[in-house]
Amino acid sequence: MTSSTEQQAEQLSATTLLRFATAGSVDDGKSTLVGRLLHDSKSVLADQLEAVEHASRSRGQEAPDLALLTDGLRAEREQGITIDVAYRYFATPRRRFILADTPGHVQYTRNMVTGASTAELTVILVDARNGVVEQTRRHAAIAALLRVPHVVLAVNKMDLVDYRESVFAAIAEEFTAYASELGVPEITAIPISALAGDNVVDPSATMDWYGGPTVLEHLETVPVSHDLATCHARFPVQYVIRPQTAEHPDYRGYAGQIAAGTFRVGESVTVLPSGRTSTIAGIDLLGEPVDVAWTPQSVTLLLEDDIDVSRGDLIVPSHDAPATSQDVEATVCHVADTPLTVGARVLLKHTTRTVKAIVKEIPSRLTLDDLSQHPAPGRLVANDIGRVRVRTAEPLALDSYADSRRTGSFLLIDPADGTTLAAGMAGESFATAEAAAVQDGEGDEGWDF
Structure with missing residues (x-):
């Protein structure tokens, strides 16, 4: 099979x-x-x-x-x-x-x-x-x-x-x-x-x-090579299913869409950011059990161990688990009318997980005319492309955007009204970018992670 x-x-x-x-x-x-x-x-x-x-x-x-x-x-x-x-x-x-x-x-x-x-x-x-x-x-x-x-x-x-x-x-x-x-x-x-x-x-x-x-x-x-089934396997948990019916009294499944890669029954997996490990006991696809599933299928994963898994967690193969960190360095395209400034309190949405964050630095902004980097601009306005360093309240498992466009991207959101501020690509920078001076960021009271 x-x-x-x-x-x-x-x-x-x-x-x-x-x-x-x-x-x-x-x-x-x-x-x-x-x-x-x-x-x-x-x-x-x-x-x-x-x-x-x-x-x-x-x-x-x-x-x-x-x-x-x-x-x-x-x-x-x-x-x-x-x-x-x-x-x-x-x-x-x-x-x-x-x-x-x-x-x-x-x-x-x-x-x-x-x-x-x-x-x-x-x-x-x-x-x-x-x-x-x-x-x-x-x-x-x-x-x-x-x-x-x-x-x-x-x-x-x-x-x-x-x-x-x-x-x-x-x-x-x-x-x-x-x-x-x-x-x-x-x-x-x-x-x-x-x-x-x-x-x-x-x-x-x-x-x-x-x-x-x-x-x-x-x-x-034109040749199209978008074989996400061979990428690093990533499964963002969207919903925990516990029907508690007489037929399935102990059913506990984790539903979502496979962001990349392939998952198989019997495979050892790790739940991030907690780091707990288990084994895939079953995969349900459209109500039917299957032995293997791949992106972009929406499935329910069942684990052998009863561990704490909730929306926003990321299930990955144990041998291919990305590092978790509270420090995110990325290139962003600012899309909001409100400027993005150093010290701004934002929400960072990565796959199905949303956490509080602070913009610690904006090291540079790209100048489109000659592709030079304007160092330490202090803020980004609508349509600007620049580098940012963000500190999150909780650890995140971001891939490099070069490895995965799905799990290497994120959004910065205004916590006051839910407006999308910027689209970010983790680890991305232009080959022409010059090294920008690193400045020490100051924390904000109440959001200093």
Whole structure:
């Protein structure tokens, strides 16, 4: 039975699903590109296209505005910009896709973090007339910070620069040099016109100097290696199940979704942060016992020993247990309007665990223009990317974000109103970061851990 389930795990990890996000400055044509992808790949239902045509006519447009296929909010349609993250699901004969169309306006950069956090590929659009701008650099930095393995530079509106190869080449060279310095592993540049459909789904007849893939062809063929089943096994406990029925009077299970890796019956496990050990006595999946389970399945684990396990605990293989600590050093993207300052009292949410914390230091802030580090800025404001050192009230078991995007990430939350302040990546820093001077942080009375 084990070999059969392992084969199923291999098939699951080899799925043709690709999660990708689009990003770029305002009016670079992200929504039009997405609309063109959906339209030309015949992934739009007839009633959806009819609604878009009707909305376009009501706005005085002769041709259907394909951007409306993703700009679903009324506020977005009125302003002509994308505010929220619009998720779309479509498929071609070669692959299934989950697409996150993220905002371009600097005010909504936080939404780009949301859309790219689970993406295996990010499409960053650049207006061929404007070239690489600050928001382009910010999106490239976020893609690098979130360790998105593949980045596509889509140089859009080539029709407005007479499809000149020299314009495309200059933009591609500048962006590639910048993104490579950030540590982006793979960059593919494609010249397109989303409005006219050039190189989106079908090859362009007007850019015969370009011999690379179209956007859709690249999306269909890019290798995706997101086999979380082979990562460090991690199981955040979400809920303790004790039905206390006549049929199962002693049932005590720990329910949740496997964040990464594989768990097997008979395996020795450790519960963190307590450090208590036990053995997996059983695994229930959809009410049925199984011998093995893997991410992203939601299961209930049963342990041989009656030990204290509660929501927020992390069950891991005993031979592969991460270290626990109250000191967290990470790179964060600040997403709130309220600044993050040294000494701020926050909540830190890691998987299903939320603990009190204090921001002890903000050693540096990334300067997007030249990728230098501004030392000891004292605070981070909306859309800033910087290093922080946080002290938590209770030990946490964080993996390095480089090892696991799921268990190496966390949120900083305002304890007063529950607002998300920053998205953090444990242990992350840019390869270009210069060593920042370490300053001794002062404790705050009542929160000095």
